[in-house]
Amino acid sequence: MQLVVARIGRAHGIKGEVSVEVRTDEPELRLAPGAVLATDPAATGPLTIETGRVHSGRLILRFEGVKDRNGAEALRNTLLIAEVDPEELPEEEDEYYDHQLMDLDVVTVDGVEVGRITEISHLPSQDLFIVERPDGSEVMIPFVEAIVTEIDLEEQRAVIAPPPGLIDDQAEIDSTRDAGDA
Numbered sequence: 001m002q003l004v005v006a007r008i009g010r011a012h013g014i015k016g017e018v019s020v021e022v023r024t025d026e027p028e029l030r031l032a033p034g035a036v037l038a039t040d041p042a043a044t045g046p047l048t049i050e051t052g053r054v055h056s057g058r059l060i061l062r063f064e065g066v067k068d069r070n071g072a073e074a075l076r077n078t079l080l081i082a083e084v085d086p087e088e089l090p091e092e093e094d095e096y097y098d099h100q101l102m103d104l105d106v107v108t109v110d111g112v113e114v115g116r117i118t119e120i121s122h123l124p125s126q127d128l129f130i131v132e133r134p135d136g137s138e139v140m141i142p143f144v145e146a147i148v149t150e151i152d153l154e155e156q157r158a159v160i161a162p163p164p165g166l167i168d169d170q171a172e173i174d175s176t177r178d179a180g181d182a
Helices: 069-073
Strands: 002-012 017-022 036-040 047-055 058-063 079-083 105-108 113-122 127-132 138-142 148-152 157-160
Touching: 002 036, 002 058, 002 069, 113 138
Parallel strands: 105 157
Antiparallel strands: 002 017, 002 079, 017 058, 036 047, 036 079, 047 058, 105 113, 113 127, 127 138, 148 157
């Protein structure tokens, strides 16, 4: 199975290095020197990582055969794709790969069907499940322990305890003003 693990950003310096937007929880494994990655578009790859380092909080990579800024800039916006065994599991017990979570049915703790996970958005603060509802609309569910109470891979479902307003229009509004103030 192929998984997108990074997107190449801007060239960094003049010696062929590039910044990358990491899209894996295991960059030390997937983006290590010597790793051979497929690419999208396919014509730019495969690429073999020669060196990697962190600079100002960003991962900087150099690929074999890319020796100058022009070569690095030509790779911009290329997706890096790793081949992963579908049976492989993350090291931590409560961690999941995106492919394990895709297409899971989402239900509330009361058993009410919410929809199915169609996308996982990795944001700096937290991950979000993009859930397609039966009526075709979408709802975003933060992938945090307080809301996603259970992931059951055998039953192919994610159980959620949504706060009011997350999946319906019945939000509770707390106000410090009295209702009589105008």
